[in-house]
Amino acid sequence: MRWIAVHCHRLALDATLRGRPDAPPVAICDHQQVLHASDAALAAGVRPGQRRATAQSLAAGLTLIEHDPRLERMALEQVAGWLLQFTPTTSLQPPDGVLLEVEASLRLFGGHERLLTRIRQGLAELGFTTRLADAPTAAAAALLARWRDGASIAHESLLAAGLAPLPVELVRSAEPHRDALAAIGVRRIGDLTRLPRDGLARRYGPALLAELDAALGRRAEPRAGFVAPPTFAARLELLAEVERAEALLFAARRLLLQLAAWLSTRQAATREALLIGEHDGGRHPLPPTRVELRLAQPSRDAERLVAVLRERLAAVRLPAPVHALRLECARVVALPHRSGDLFPMPDDDPEGVSRLIERLQARLGRERVQRLLLAADHRPEVAYRVEPVDRPGRTPDAPLPGLPRPLWLLPEPVALVERQQRPWWHGPLTLLAGPERIETGWWDGHLVQRDYFIAEDASAGWVWIFRTRTADAGGWYLQGLFG
Amino acid sequence: MPPVPPDQLPGVWRADQLGHAGVAALPSTFEALDAELPGGGWPQGMLTELIAREPGIGELRLVVPVLRRLTRERKVAILLGPPHVPYAPALAAFGIDLDYLIVVQTPQAADRLWAVEQTLRSASFGTLLAWLPQARTRPEHLRRMQLAAQGTRGPVFLFRELAAQLEASPSPLRLLLLPQPGQRLSVQLLKRRGPVLARPLLIELPQPIEALRPGRSGAAATAAGRSPRPVPDGASLLSTAHTRPSSRVPGGDAQLDPAWPGRPH
Numbered sequence: 001m002r003w004i005a006v007h008c009h010r011l012a013l014d015a016t017l018r019g020r021p022d023a024p025p026v027a028i029c030d031h032q033q034v035l036h037a038s039d040a041a042l043a044a045g046v047r048p049g050q051r052r053a054t055a056q057s058l059a060a061g062l063t064l065i066e067h068d069p070r071l072e073r074m075a076l077e078q079v080a081g082w083l084l085q086f087t088p089t090t091s092l093q094p095p096d097g098v099l100l101e102v103e104a105s106l107r108l109f110g111g112h113e114r115l116l117t118r119i120r121q122g123l124a125e126l127g128f129t130t131r132l133a134d135a136p137t138a139a140a141a142a143l144l145a146r147w148r149d150g151a152s153i154a155h156e157s158l159l160a161a162g163l164a165p166l167p168v169e170l171v172r173s174a175e176p177h178r179d180a181l182a183a184i185g186v187r188r189i190g191d192l193t194r195l196p197r198d199g200l201a202r203r204y205g206p207a208l209l210a211e212l213d214a215a216l217g218r219r220a221e222p223r224a225g226f227v228a229p230p231t232f233a234a235r236l237e238l239l240a241e242v243e244r245a246e247a248l249l250f251a252a253r254r255l256l257l258q259l260a261a262w263l264s265t266r267q268a269a270t271r272e273a274l275l276i277g278e279h280d281g282g283r284h285p286l287p288p289t290r291v292e293l294r295l296a297q298p299s300r301d302a303e304r305l306v307a308v309l310r311e312r313l314a315a316v317r318l319p320a321p322v323h324a325l326r327l328e329c330a331r332v333v334a335l336p337h338r339s340g341d342l343f344p345m346p347d348d349d350p351e352g353v354s355r356l357i358e359r360l361q362a363r364l365g366r367e368r369v370q371r372l373l374l375a376a377d378h379r380p381e382v383a384y385r386v387e388p389v390d391r392p393g394r395t396p397d398a399p400l401p402g403l404p405r406p407l408w409l410l411p412e413p414v415a416l417v418e419r420q421q422r423p424w425w426h427g428p429l430t431l432l433a434g435p436e437r438i439e440t441g442w443w444d445g446h447l448v449q450r451d452y453f454i455a456e457d458a459s460a461g462w463v464w465i466f467r468t469r470t471a472d473a474g475g476w477y478l479q480g481l482f483g
Numbered sequence: 484m485p486p487v488p489p490d491q492l493p494g495v496w497r498a499d500q501l502g503h504a505g506v507a508a509l510p511s512t513f514e515a516l517d518a519e520l521p522g523g524g525w526p527q528g529m530l531t532e533l534i535a536r537e538p539g540i541g542e543l544r545l546v547v548p549v550l551r552r553l554t555r556e557r558k559v560a561i562l563l564g565p566p567h568v569p570y571a572p573a574l575a576a577f578g579i580d581l582d583y584l585i586v587v588q589t590p591q592a593a594d595r596l597w598a599v600e601q602t603l604r605s606a607s608f609g610t611l612l613a614w615l616p617q618a619r620t621r622p623e624h625l626r627r628m629q630l631a632a633q634g635t636r637g638p639v640f641l642f643r644e645l646a647a648q649l650e651a652s653p654s655p656l657r658l659l660l661l662p663q664p665g666q667r668l669s670v671q672l673l674k675r676r677g678p679v680l681a682r683p684l685l686i687e688l689p690q691p692i693e694a695l696r697p698g699r700s701g702a703a704a705t706a707a708g709r710s711p712r713p714v715p716d717g718a719s720l721l722s723t724a725h726t727r728p729s730s731r732v733p734g735g736d737a738q739l740d741p742a743w744p745g746r747p748h
Contacts, residue, residue, distance in 0.1 A: 352607025353559050359601055360587055368588040372571035372581050384571035389585050404690070405573035407543045408566070460664040461540045480570065481539025 002103040002112075005141035006119065007131040008079060011096040012036045015075035016065055018127025019238040019251040019325070025059045026239075030067040063239070071237075072096070078234060079128055080226045082261040086115065091138075091223040097145065099138045099223065116150075122261075126254050135159070138223060139215035143189075146170050159216050164190030173207040180204075232262045232273075232329040241280070241321030245291075245313040248277060248322060249306070252313075255327035256305045262329075263300035269335035271298045273305065277322035286320050294366065296354035296390040298333045304355055311362030357389055366390070374400065378440050379448050380409065380479060403436055404454065406464040406480030413477035416465065423465055423476035427458025439469070454482075501677035509638055512548040513686045520656070521676040525549060525638035530629050530654035534673070536645045538566040538614075540662040544688040545670075546640055547577050549610055554580035558609025558637065561602055563587045564595045566614055577689070583609070592616035596624055603631035603639065610637040617644040622651055629653045648673060659683075666690065 008014065012028045013036050025040035034055050037046040044059035056062055072095060080098045084090050086109065089101035102115060109115040116132050123130050133144035135153040140163060144151035147170055153162035166189045168174050168181055174192070181204075186192050192200070193212060201209045213219035236251050252275055263269055277289040293308050360369045366388050373385040376399070416423045423429045434453030441447050449469040457463055464480035501521045506529075508522030517523050525531055525546075535542045550560050560583060562569055575581055587602075589595035599613045620643070632639045641654065648659055657674040663685065671683040 352605055356602060356605040356607055357585070359605075360598055364587065364589060364594055364598065370586045370588065372569065372574065372584060372586060374571050374575060374581070380570075380572075384568075386586070400572055400576050405570055405576060407547075407570055407573045407577075408539055409568040409570040411568055456664075459536075459540070460662045462666065463539070481567065483539050483541065483543035483573075 001101060001136055002106065002134060003136070003138040003141040004100045004102050004116070004119070004132060004134045005093070005138070005145035006079065006083065006098045006100070006123070007133070007142070007145035008076065008096045008098075008123075008128050009131055009146075010036070010129045011072050011075060012067065013038050014128045015071050016237070016239060018075075018254060019236045020240060021250040024063060024239075025061055026063045026065060027055050028067050029055075029064050035067055065239075069095070074235075075128075077226070078126070078258060079123060081228055081265075082122065082126060082258055083119065084226065084228050084265040085261045086119070088225065090226045092226055093142055097142055098226075099142060101138070102134075122257075126257055135162070137215055137217045138221055139211060140217070143170050143215055156217050160193065163215060164188060164193070168192055171208065171211055173211045174204070177204045177208070228262060228265050232259055233326065234258050235324060235326045237324045238322065241323055243318060243321045245277075245316040245318050246310075248275075248325060249310060249313055251325050252309055252327070253302075253306050255325060256309065257302045259327055259329055260300050260302035260305070263332065263335075266332065267334060267336055268332035269298035269300045270329050270332045271295045272331060273327060273329040275309065276326040276328065277318065278324040278326065279320040280323050288326075289316065289318055289322065291316055294358070294361065294390075296357040296361070298335055300335065304358065307355065308358045308362045311359055315363065354390075361388075361390070378438050379446070380405070380438070380452075381413075382441075382446075384409075406462075407483030408481040410479055410481075413466070413479045416476040416478055418476060423455065423467075425457055425463065425465075425478055429455040429457055429463065429465065431455050432462070435467075438466075452479075501675075506676070507636075509549055509552070511545075513545075515684045516670060516686055519672060519675070519677075519680055519684060525640075526656055527638055528633050528635050529656065530625070530632050530639050530641055532641045532643055532647065532652060532654045532657040533660055534643045534645060534648045534657065535660040538642070540660060541666070541668045541688045542642060542660050543569075545660065545668060545686065546610075546612065547579070547689055549638060550574075550584075550612075551578045553609035553637070554583040556609070557583055559583050559585060559607070560610045561585045561587060561608050561612065563598055563602065563611065563613040564589045564616075565612075592619040596620065599628055599641075600631055603628055603635055606635040608635070608637055610639070611635075612640045612642065614642045615647075617646055620647075622653065626653045629655075 013026065016028065017023070017026060017038060023038060023040050025044055025046070026038040027034045027041050027046055028036040029052055032052050034046060034048050034050045034052065036048060037055070041055070041059055041062055044062070046055045046058050046062065052064060056064065076092060076094065076096065076098065080090055080092055083098055083100055087100050087102050087105045091099050093099050106112055106115060109118060112134070116134070120130060120132060131145050131149035133141050133148070133151040135141040135144055136156045136159065140153060140159055143163060143166055144153065147166045153159055168186055168189055168191065169178060171189065171192070174181060181192070186195070189212070193216070197209060210219065214221040234255050236255055238251055242248055255275070259273060271294060273293045275291040275293065277291070279286040279288060291309070291312050293305060293312060295304065295308060299305070357369055369389050370386045371389040373387065375383055375385045377383050416425050418424060419428065432454045435451035437451050439449045447470075450466040451469060452464065452466045455463050455465050462482035463478055464482065465476055465478050467476050468474055506522030507527040508520065508524035509527060510517050510524040511520065520526070533542050533545070554560055555578070562584065565586065569586060571581060574584065587598055589598050595613070595616055596619065599611070599615070602608060602611055628641070652674070654674070655676055657672070659671040659673050661669040661671070661683070663669050666688045668686045668688055669683040670686055672680045
């Protein structure tokens with residue numbers, strides 16, 4: 001067993017501030033007392049334990065925020081949800097820790113050091129500062145993480161020696177007895193384990209002994225696993241009124257990273273997600289702004305989602321400032337993880353094309369990135385169809401016309417004048433071949449009765465013209481250029 | 484160590500020779516053209532400007548062989564901001580696989596320039612054909628495009644209007660296209676990595692194979708220049724299955740004009 005403990009020592013601050021790219025002076029208060037202060041607030045002299053009024057007088061622009069255990073719990077669950085991508089054996093250690101059992105995952109993620117780096121960087125990208133430690137037991141890892149970032153105990157036989165120098169305050173069940181323990185000279189865990197067991201249990205209760213035994217691997221410690229929610233929904237307070245849609249990207253990216261991890265955990269991918277910007281209630285609450293994200297192909301790549309979102313946000317106008325963001329994703333498709341290639345093929349890049357399509361669609365609109373299809377109709381203007389390139393499934397192509405067609409079709413036929421009994425378009429047109437008679441479409445009200453000709457214009461280019469045979473609108477029309 | 488002769492250095496060529504070195508190219512399939520292009524074809528990973536007075540003079544058929552080859556190799560061809568509707572039946576008749584053709588419509592000039600750069604940056608396409616808005620394209624746009632194109636593998640064609648031939652451009656290859664009688668295209672190399680080529684090349688444009696009917700040039704010549712007259716039903720020269728059965732003449736095929744005229748001799 002190898003447990004990694006993730007200790008979010010600034011959870012209250014991170015949960016509040018992670019929607020913002022800057023670091024404003026903020027203090028978390030419980031009633032009248034400051035509990036946590038952000039870096040900017042600390043620099044101004046605010047310290048935990050001060051009174052509200054003292055803190056406010058020390059730092060001018062200080063924002064005081066009431067301590068919200070629910071928000072912290074939600075943030076911890078978001079951390080745990082993100083960590084599930086590394087191992088299913090993940091459990092919460094409230095109020096500010098998550099424990100992962102990673103023995104079986106070490107090889108997959110490239111070893112112990114790399115996994116730790118990845119966890120640390122990944123959580124930093126989500127906006128959480130962490131201390132990591134690892135040990136053969138969960139309780140030992142949790143103790144080490146609270147003690148010192150990067151602490152590690154390599155083997156079970158080293159547990160007792162490794163835990164001995166830790167201050168006794170780190171043991172949660174020793175908290176009520178802190179003064180009593182200090183009075184008898186117990187300062188470190190090593191001092192505690194040297195005391196007789198029965199006396200320890202009698203004086204300080206069985207919980208303390210149980211926690212020590214669990215940490216030292218003398219006692220099994222069953223833990224409830226954390227389970228990913230069946231649909232993804234995450235919310236992020238921005239702690240500010242954001243007026244420009246582009247400025248939402250920073251916070252939205254963090255939500256998208258969480259979505260990507262959730263998808264990875266479920267071995268799934270998605271084609272669509274919904275970003276919702278909540279406006280402040282006020283007297284006339286506005287309906288939230290909804291930004292839909294669509295991908296050309298299912299994916300769980302956060303950067304790909306970010307790229308699409310960037311283009312979408314550039315086109316969004318906010319009716320009012322946004323104070324919180326939600327990201328929702330309900331529809332997913334199964335997408336197993338790829339095995340590593342033995343011989344990677346760099347040339348094959350269908351992914352790149354669908355990424356490009358997504359970016360273009362996000363800015364230009366879905367229907368502007370098209371593919372062409374043949375349709376079974378003899379009328380030239382309906383012998384082809386245009387549809388969004390990412391529409392799933394495609395109909396089989398119709399057979400080709402056996403006769404030459406121009407590469408350029410004019411959207412609307414252009415009426416030509418007739419001079420000297422010849423059709424005229426920038427000069428006289430010389431008929432080269434034809435006519436090809438097309439007379440069809442009586443069933444859908446767009447009857448065409450036309451004779452098509454290939455003609456050469458004055459500058460030797462070839463054009464495709466027709467002459468209508470209907471009585472009311474006779475005459476020459478230009479419909480195509482041979483390109 | 485003896486000094487390296489300059490013509491053996493990568494990226495260095497004599498101005499009186501074609502700069503083949505370091506240029507990956509796809510054959511244009513027009514021999515006369517390939518012989519004059521550095522690398523022996525359409526260069527990959529750099530811009531090629533095709534300058535023509537207006538769309539429709541044969542500029543698209545010049546690149547049809549490349550489109551056919553790349554789409555059949557399952558590489559994506561992107562048509563960005565085409566001036567008219569690229570006509571699917573004609574493209575398919577040229578053997579282009581429509582599954583690998585993407586058309587991007589950009590009514591706004593700024594969007595089009597953005598889309599060109601995005602496409603070049605993604606470098607995931609087989610070839611890019613972009614019609615640049617003349618009024619909005621500045622040399623700095625082209626410089627950005629040329630830089631972005633260097634990371635790509637496909638040939639990149641920029642279709643430009645006639646006014647562009649007088650402007651400076653960072654594109655390493657610039658061609659001026661003029662239509663010539665008989666479905667030929669005069670290609671003037673305005674700029675290439677090599678000596679100046681004063682005389683224009685004459686290129687025979689490809690024609691749809693299925694419709695090509697050789698040996699019919701005589702009939703075409705008589706059809707040409709004849710003033711059109713209303714064609715009576717019974718004498719419909721090109722009957723196809725969709726015309727009314729009554730308009731078919733037994734043995735009428737013998738009088739048909741060729742669907743695709745031959746070249747005048």
